[in-house]
Amino acid sequence: MNSFLFSTAYAADAGTGGGAFSSAAMLQYAPIVLVFVVFYFLLIRPQQKRQRELREEQNSLRRGDRIVTAGGILGTVQNTRDDSQEIDVEIAPGVKVKVIRSTITTVLSREDRVANDS
Known part of the structure; x- marks a missing residue:
């Protein structure tokens, strides 16, 4: 058959030692982790604090x-x-x-x- 319809696939070099937790993989997930940290400190934590304060006010009426x-x-x-x-x-x-x-x-x-x- 003619090979112009199919490109030849080359396997990546498996000898680089990259595992599931390589530095490249960690850098790939760093922005996602950073977004969750920012959401926690800017949105979730202040809301929990406000709810706690309101609950204390309700109980001390x-x-x-x-x-x-x-x-x-x-x-x-x-x-x-x-x-x-x-x-x-x-x-x-x-x-x-x-x-x-x-x-x-x-x-x-x-x-x-x-x-x-x-």
């Missing part, structure tokens, strides 16, 4: 704290129970609702409440 729920409702904490996840919140004068602790997205300090009311 007390009467008089102003809160914002996930639905955007502003209210004032009226009663908290340590053994329950429910919190009594006043959303308008004389209107109280029960809110699940984990739905609170922002806890405003008492100083913020006093500054906004005056």
Whole structure:
């Protein structure tokens, strides 16, 4: 047959000693590892820190704290129970609702409440 349709394949030299973890292979994966490290320090770690802080704020709620729920409702904490996840919140004068602790997205300090009311 005529060999112009098929190119001749030559095997690479197997005697270079390159294994699965050669320096060339490590350099090939270095950008991927670098991207994961950057994502961890710029995105994942700050988000975990913020979630931890929010969880601590939710667990340390007390009467008089102003809160914002996930639905955007502003209210004032009226009663908290340590053994329950429910919190009594006043959303308008004389209107109280029960809110699940984990739905609170922002806890405003008492100083913020006093500054906004005056």
